[in-house]
Amino acid sequence: MEPIDKDTNKVKLVVAGAGLSGLMLAWKCLSSNSQVSVTIIDSKSVIGGDHTWSFNISDVNPSLHKWLNPFIEHTWEKYDVKFNGSSRRLNIPYCSGNSNSLRACVEPFIKSGRLKLILDTKVIKMTSSEVIICNGKKITGDYIFDARGFTFDKSIKLGFQKFYGITIETKKPHGLKYPIIMDATVPQYDGYRFIYCLPFSQNKILIEDTYYSDGNNFHEGEYNKRINEYIETKNWIEHKVIRVEKGILPIALSVDIKLIEKLEAKHNEPIKIGMRGNFYHPVTGYSLPEAVRLSDKVSAFINETNKNNSLEISSKIRKYKLHTYKRDKFFRLLNRLLFRAAVSSKRHFVLERFYTLSENLIKRFYSGNIYKKDMLRILIGKPPVPVHKALYYFSERAFMAREHSKRD
Ligand SMILES: Cc1cc2nc3c(=O)[nH]c(=O)nc-3n(C[C@H](O)[C@H](O)[C@H](O)COP(=O)(O)OP(=O)(O)OC[C@H]3O[C@@H](n4cnc5c(N)ncnc54)[C@H](O)[C@@H]3O)c2cc1C
Structure with a gap:
């Protein structure tokens, strides 16, 4: 041919x-x-x-x-x-x-x-x-x-990151100069919830309602309502919606x-x-x-x-x-700690603790290239998840075997 x-x-x-x-x-x-x-x-x-x-x-x-x-x-x-x-x-x-x-x-x-x-x-x-x-x-x-x-x-066991976002044009300047990558001060539902804001200009801003959830069920109406509650708290009520964006992303727990x-x-x-x-x-x-x-x-x-x-x-x-x-083995361990070892309503403590670490470590974390000493730094200290549960989810192989046997 x-x-x-x-x-x-x-x-x-x-x-x-x-x-x-x-x-x-x-x-x-x-x-x-x-x-x-x-x-x-x-x-x-x-x-x-x-x-x-x-x-x-x-x-x-x-x-x-x-x-x-x-x-x-x-x-x-x-x-x-x-x-x-x-x-x-x-x-x-x-x-x-x-x-x-x-x-x-x-x-x-x-x-x-x-x-x-x-x-x-x-x-x-x-x-x-x-x-x-x-x-x-x-x-x-x-x-x-x-x-x-x-x-x-x-071959991969997943958790999910679900999000629903709108880009709005506000009548008055919204006042945000820098993005808010995580605003986890919002009420927590369905796992770890936060709002993500990207200010594109003085009047244009993308606002996303995001969930780190166990399931991939998607409740668009609820997310939209919660974004509007957030908009009210920020006093951006006078606005028009110019774009909607939604998605469910895979979060790897084990491979x-x-x-x-x-x-x-x-x-x-x-x-x-x-x-x-x-x-x-x-x-x-x-x-x-x-x-x-x-x-x-x-x-x-x-x-x-x-x-x-x-x-x-x-x-x-x-x-x-x-x-x-x-x-990425270590990242999947963190995901298991976040999704399985941490109680759903307390997942935000894991992230809150992570963001107390050094900027260089955070950069390395997101670029996917962390050092052994970073791993220790992330794990040591007062654990935000119960120790016995953390140990239970430590081994990726044992976790995967348990997941496979659940399915069989
Ligand atoms: C709403 C949303 C926001 C995201 N934001 C970010 C972000 O800010 N930063 C980031 O790094 N990642 C982000 N991601 C994650 C990821 O980067 C995107 O999902 C990205 O688009 C994935 O790229 P891809 O090329 O793998 O797949 P896609 O971009 O989804 O492209 C797949 C393409 O394949 C086509 N296609 C599918 N099946 C067929 C077929 N049978 N025949 C022909 N064509 C087919 C589709 O039409 C589509 O055009 C986001 C994901 C979503 C859903």
Whole structure:
């Protein structure tokens, strides 16, 4: 079967999914290598969805800041966290981009023809060498990537971060200069609840009602009501809603590495990236920093080889993935302590304590690269969860075995 579009570029990438990870990968590979062309297939009619993606700038390697800059729409030098017992302003620059800025980054490549879009087209099947779309057509390429977003996987046990957000325009300036990443002074329901605020301008602000919950049941009406209660307390009553955003993100409690190794050993699979490949921060469910990291790795690899070496790159990505699962072991322990050892109504104490730690540790925590001494620092002191319960949830293997036996 011939590729759907014949072109003279030497390396052809085919990506299923024009969301964050698919577009980041395309943008990085196209901007770093003139020999690359990319075809992206998406079931929707518009690429990039309708999202705001935020992150600490320290989550991204400094060597990539210049490249990522056109994606970033807003930067704040500091942000706040608020708990009933304490509040803190952190000097950690916080950034956000969105679907429009992401589309603008890839636009020149669409115009030049190096990025081809196949929209309104559902991908039915994928292998390491081809993508089969809804009309039965096959699209072949040198490298095939699956970026179709999150899917449940029996090798990972999850908790959930649920959120419902509105962007409003207030009649009078809302008065917030810096984001509030966590306002946990609000009444607690359904696990750990907090409000997240991103002030985009003097009158425009994104407000999200967020829950770290055991279940993924979603009560939009209730969340909307609670956001409006928050708006009342802030005196932002005179406003109009200009956008709504909602989602449920996976929070990894435990991973069965043996099972993953077995699943990853299949060689006829496409290369899974983004949420599809489980490339996200285990504690926040955020995937932007990993999407940037992985795009850079793939692009560097293609630059090095510049020829079809699909097997080698997928084996490199698999190795990297196994490395991230091993690297993130401690984060999953924290999630088990938060979700299982802590009483649901007291989960906020865990976070309140965490935010008393040093800024550098907090930066390292969110970038996913913490030191052994950070782990000790996080665990020592007066435990916010009962010790016997903490010990019960300590072993990931035992936890996973108990979870598997519950299901059987
Ligand atoms: C509301 C919300 C806010 C978030 N905020 C942040 C944040 O601030 N910071 C952060 O780092 N992370 C955030 N995340 C988490 C994560 O970064 C996003 O979910 C991100 O969009 C995931 O990227 P992705 O490419 O894996 O999947 P997606 O961006 O979801 O893209 C998947 C794409 O695949 C397409 N697709 C799916 N199935 C098919 C098919 N069969 N055929 C063809 N196309 C298909 C979809 O249409 C979609 O375009 C947020 C998530 C949500 C839901």
